[in-house]
Amino acid sequence: MANCGCKDHINNNTEKENEASDSLTRYPDGSVKLRNPHIQLMDQDILYHIALGSESHDLIEMFGDVKFVCMGGTPKRMETFAHYIMEEIGYKLPTGTTLMDISQYSYRYSMYKVGPVISVSHGMGVASIGILLHEMIKLMYHAKAKEPIFIRIGTCGGLDLEPGTVVISDSVVDGLGNSFYSMPILGKIVKRPAILDKKLARELKALASVDDPYDTTVGTTMCAEDFYEGQGRIDGAFCDFTETDKMQYLEDLVKKGVKNIEMESLPFSALTHLAGIRAAIVCVTFLNRLKGDQVAAPKEVMNEYQERPQKLVARYIKKYLQSKGRLSSFDGHGSIAVKSPRRFKLVQQESQTFE
Known part of the structure; x- marks a missing residue:
């Protein structure tokens, strides 16, 4: 029987699938393509929760680089990271200026831009980061940013790991062990694969x-x-399981290779994958969940722990920019650039309207 060349056939199919996926999510120049035909038909796309608009702001001028x-979760953490990465990559602000919270008028998320790096807070939990991801992916599309990389810098509870351990996620599961992000859309459950870039x-x-x-x-x-209950904690306002039940569950997770527990990785990995964006998650453990439920470390210790993922991510960014000859060679993008004063005022007013 002749050799069917099955391996070559599989490789060829994989390459064709990757090319097909790339054509859905990227233009030939590497800029982000949205999987939503309705956006191009809109007079203006208001990125409501980050107080930006596709016609009120010149998003290419502001974010094209x-x-x-x-x-990361909190505004303060991402402000700290913005200042830290500014030092690491040697970015210099114009004389007499300071880092500005670009999304200050939204009162929901905080966002800073340091050369080719955006540092933005995503709040806590699946819903909060999901909203931000939709708008950050659309921002990359409107800005025509080429092959952006998304990185979540976070905190977590470790499983059989010492507090202060840095965990890089290479796969994500939900509380039932599923590797997909499930949500109801138009009355039906839609499941999207939660996939991170293992090479990254x-x-x-x-x-x-x-x-x-x-x-x-x-x-x-x-x-x-x-x-609380969703992470198997027994210190919430409600608890219908025993300490023994909790420990059995956590130890089973360890056996399955789960290193940590947090609250944003599923939509982060699923939506970046759907958008064709390379993405990674780097967290630091605040405690070992096999030894307790409450975070009890002193504040100064916690602050030092939070710097650890930032240092690793900064090393990666710095190395990447050095390899591309982009370190300290910035072209001034990032200040507020207004296209239409009338629409600019409207976007601010709309984003400020909250109950």
Whole structure:
């Protein structure tokens, strides 16, 4: 029997599938293409929750040079990261200026831009980060940013890991062990694969230093939809299970390779994958869940822990920019650029309207 060349056939099919996927999510120049035909028909696309608009602001001028979108839970953490990455990549602000919260009029998220890096807060939980991801992906589309990389910088509960351990996610599951993001759309459940860029995870892990006074590991992350019962905690207002039940569940997660638990990885991995955007998640553990439920470390210790993922991500960004000859060679993008004063005022007013 002649050799059917099955391996070559599979490889060819995989390449064709990748090319087909790329054509759905990227234009030939590498800029982001939306999987939504309705956006192009709109007079203006208002990015309501970050107080920007496609016709009120010159988004190409403001964000066209963006390569990295880094997001984390709190406004303060991402402001701190913005200042940190500014020092690391040698970005200099014009004399007499300071870093500006670009989304200050939204009162929902905070966003800073440092050269080719955006630092933006995403709030807590699946719904909050999902809203931000829709608008950040659309922002990259309107800005014509080429092949942006999204990185979530977060905190988490570790499983059989020492507090302060850095965890790089290479896969994500929900509380039932499913590797997809499930949500009801028009009365039907839609399941979207939760897939991260494993190559990016390996590249980040390779930058962990033997001189770091903490461990950096790679593994599966569980995304919970709740901080208390959904993560098996017994210290919430309600609890219908025992300590023994909790420990059995957590130990089972460890056996399945789950390294940590947090609350945003599922939509983050699913929506970036759907958009064809390379993405990674780097978190630090605040506690070992096998030894307790409450975060009890002193504030100064917690602050130092939060710097650890930032350092690793900064190493990656710095190395990437060096390899491309872009370190300290910035062209002034990032200040507010207004297309239409009337629409600019309207967007601000609309974003400020909240109950």
